[in-house]
Amino acid sequence: MTSTAVTRPAATASLPSPREQRPTAAPPTVVGRRVRVQYGEQVALNSVDLDVRPGEVVALLGHSGSGKSTLMKALTGITPFTADALDVAGRDVLRQTPAGLRELRADVGHVFQHFNLVPRLSALTNVLTGGLHNSGPINIFGTFGSAQRAQALDLLDRVGLAHKAKQQCRSLSGGEQQRVAIARALMQQPRLILADEPVASLDPRLAGNILGLLRDIARQEQIPVIVSLHVVGLARRYADRVLGLHSGEVVFAGPAAHITEKEVHRIYGTDTELLEN
Ligand SMILES: Nc1ncnc2c1ncn2[C@@H]1O[C@H](COP(=O)(O)OP(=O)(O)OP(=O)(O)O)[C@@H](O)[C@H]1O
Structure with a gap:
């Protein structure tokens, strides 16, 4: 039994075109x-x-x-x-x-009915946890690197929540929490x-x-x-x-x-x- 290596796509946060595309024949x-x-x-x-x-x-x-x-x-x-x-x-x-x-x-990124966020952590930290699947996300001090933080912030911006990055998830509305959960899924580069x-x-x-x-x-x-x-x-x-x-x-x-x-x-x-x- 073997696993097939796949090349990850570029980070979703930096993808260029916001132009709407129809489903392709890919x-x-x-x-x-x-x-x-x-x-x-x-x-x-x-x-x-x-x-x-x-x-x-x-x-x-x-x-x-x-x-x-x-x-x-x-x-x-x-x-x-x-x-x-x-x-x-x-x-x-x-x-x-x-x-x-x-x-x-x-x-594969998952989004759930009940968001599955960590309520006492900030929106930004919750998004950062989406990157834990990728190698080396936390440095020796137990914190996330600046590139990862920038990417997570970009993703919060992508879902319209950059201004709430530091807010604890438990104080966000349901719709906002689901946006954070979507940003977290994107952090995986799914x-x-x-x-x-x-x-x-x-x-x-x-x-x-x-x-x-x-x-x-x-x-x-x-x-x-x-x-x-x-x-x-x-x-x-x-x-x-x-x-x-x-x-x-x-x-x-x-x-x-x-x-x-x-x-x-x-x-x-x-x-x-x-x-x-
Ligand atoms: N781990 C399990 N063990 C035994 N039966 C299960 C298990 N998981 C799901 N089922 C059964 O399989 C069937 C399909 O369940 P599933 O959760 O996929 O339905 P669903 O369409 O997602 O339902 P809902 O809309 O309520 O979430 C159900 O009859 C359920 O009881």
């Missing part, structure tokens, strides 16, 4: 074929195919327990799975050693961002705000985002494509704009009110 960052996860007797994910390209946002939709989080966990080998193929960020996840999986996880219900704790205006930011990052930095959502309207507005899961099976895969009541019904069974929320 090689996919994620290719999954017949991905399957079973917990005991329960099949949580069955025969899932997935392609995600740089620059695009793919929303996972599905009822609670449909397998959205399980799919994300399979992508980095956190959950045991079987598949005909699963390649993520240049690595064959099926054939990774534990060390290879650690390297893969260093290439090749993929997995956002598991990142707006479930936020009001609708902030939810749009955060999803707009993730979409901009996907476009401008060409870092694809896989995001699980519970609101169909948000997927339609902010995602390029949707994977609709029902009881672990893909029941819709296609452009977000193609989601109509019929697809909502296939994904959720009934509640068409979700379409416009």
